[in-house]
Amino acid sequence: MTEKFYKDLDTGKVFENKALALIKQKYPQAYIIDGYYKEWDIYIPELEMGIEVKSDAQYQKTGNFYVEYECRKQPSGISTTKSKYYFIYLDVLYIIKTDVLKNKCRKYLNTKKDKIGGDYKASKGIIIPIKELQYESRRLNFLHN
Numbered sequence: 714m715t716e717k718f719y720k721d722l723d724t725g726k727v728f729e730n731k732a733l734a735l736i737k738q739k740y741p742q743a744y745i746i747d748g749y750y751k752e753w754d755i756y757i758p759e760l761e762m763g764i765e766v767k768s769d770a771q772y773q774k775t776g777n778f779y780v781e782y783e784c785r786k787q788p789s790g791i792s793t794t795k796s797k798y799y800f801i802y803l804d805v806l807y808i809i810k811t812d813v814l815k816n817k818c819r820k821y822l823n824t825k826k827d828k829i830g831g832d833y834k835a836s837k838g839i840i841i842p843i844k845e846l847q848y849e850s851r852r853l854n855f856l857h858n
Contacts, residue, residue: 753796765796777840807850
């Protein structure tokens with residue numbers, strides 16, 4: 714593993730903890746899944762629901778969010794998650810239903826927005842313009858009921 718990998722892992726943990734703190738305000742039993750678990754990052758037992766937490770270090774330069782769907786020729790990321798929502802930390806927190814994000818990605822498959830990326834160019838993903846995230850993002854009702 715590279716130094717960059719561990720730095721990215723540490724950054725991911727920061728965002729997972731931020732998301733967990735927000736969720737626990739309403740759902741105190743919520744917890745982070747330790748270790749690698751491709752279905753989701755945070756589980757909310759009260760709702761029997763998982764949350765995926767993501768960020769993108771390049772978004773300020775590109776104006777896009779990279780949604781991975783394959784790594785090392787294996788389905789990954791949005792292709793394997795079973796989460797109900799994505800919490801995407803960029804300039805602000807975007808909360809998007811996973812199904813909505815999947816549909817956005819599908820429309821860009823095999824277009825200029827379908828890109829090779831990630832460490833060692835081992836991943837495939839879709840670049841979604843931040844403006845589309847802004848349009849789709851909604852505060853979750855379960856946080857405010």
